[in-house]
Amino acid sequence: MSRPLLRPGQRLLQMRYAPINPSDLIPIHGQYAHRIALPQVPGYEGVGVVVNPQNGHSTGRRALAVAGTGSWQTFVTLPEDRVIWVPDDIDDACAAQIYINPLTC
Numbered sequence: 100m101s102r103p104l105l106r107p108g109q110r111l112l113q114m115r116y117a118p119i120n121p122s123d124l125i126p127i128h129g130q131y132a133h134r135i136a137l138p139q140v141p142g143y144e145g146v147g148v149v150v151n152p153q154n155g156h157s158t159g160r161r162a163l164a165v166a167g168t169g170s171w172q173t174f175v176t177l178p179e180d181r182v183i184w185v186p187d188d189i190d191d192a193c194a195a196q197i198y199i200n201p202l203t204c
Contacts, residue, residue: 112147116195117170142170161185
């Protein structure tokens with residue numbers, strides 16, 4: 100599978116977990132059409148590991164994918180200023196749902 104090309108100031112994440120939230124299902128059912136341009140990859144949050152763009156190897160650093168869309172794919176690009184690093188004491192399953200799920204509850 101090919102990795103997306105990075106622009107300056109971006110990080111590449113290889114996704115590990117991306118939960119399904121009610122807000123993910125709304126656009127799939129055709130609602131919020133005024134806010135969403137199709138085609139679009141669903142998914143608003145998740146956790147991935149940063150990949151070195153030169154060699155494609157994992158750096159081992161985990162980050163949240165909360166850029167707004169597209170976490171239901173293998174690779175996600177994020178602006179560096181939107182990277183939220185995941186502490187080592189939070190597991191992937193918890194980190195993947197730390198952004199939207201607590202607010203939904």
